[in-house]
Amino acid sequence: MRSRLVLILEAECVTRLALHRHLETKGYRVLFPGDHSAEQPDVVVLGTLENEQDPLALLRRLGIRENVPVISTPTKISARLFPGRSLIVQKPYDCADISAAIGNLLV
Numbered sequence: 001m002r003s004r005l006v007l008i009l010e011a012e013c014v015t016r017l018a019l020h021r022h023l024e025t026k027g028y029r030v031l032f033p034g035d036h037s038a039e040q041p042d043v044v045v046l047g048t049l050e051n052e053q054d055p056l057a058l059l060r061r062l063g064i065r066e067n068v069p070v071i072s073t074p075t076k077i078s079a080r081l082f083p084g085r086s087l088i089v090q091k092p093y094d095c096a097d098i099s100a101a102i103g104n105l106l107v
Helices: 013-025 055-061 095-105
Strands: 005-009 029-031 043-046 070-072 086-088
Touching (some): 013 029, 013 095, 055 070
Parallel strands (some): 005 043
């Protein structure tokens, strides 16, 4: 069985790197915007975005299918943006919260 692929969209470098390390130790493969992969992610982790980007427009620009689950933080993002395919993780959170949320979405 192949390991699950997680796309991390997070502007904060420290958070992005911590998530990357943690998820890899849990057996996930990790992608960032700009990584060249023909594979669709199994789940997207949507954290803090630069310049208040529109999350839906960003996902479309990256070619993410509409059925890919999204884990987001409740900054200006809400579950209504991704009905039926999202989980909101409250801040402050740690990497274990994100990996648990991924596990819940990918059951």
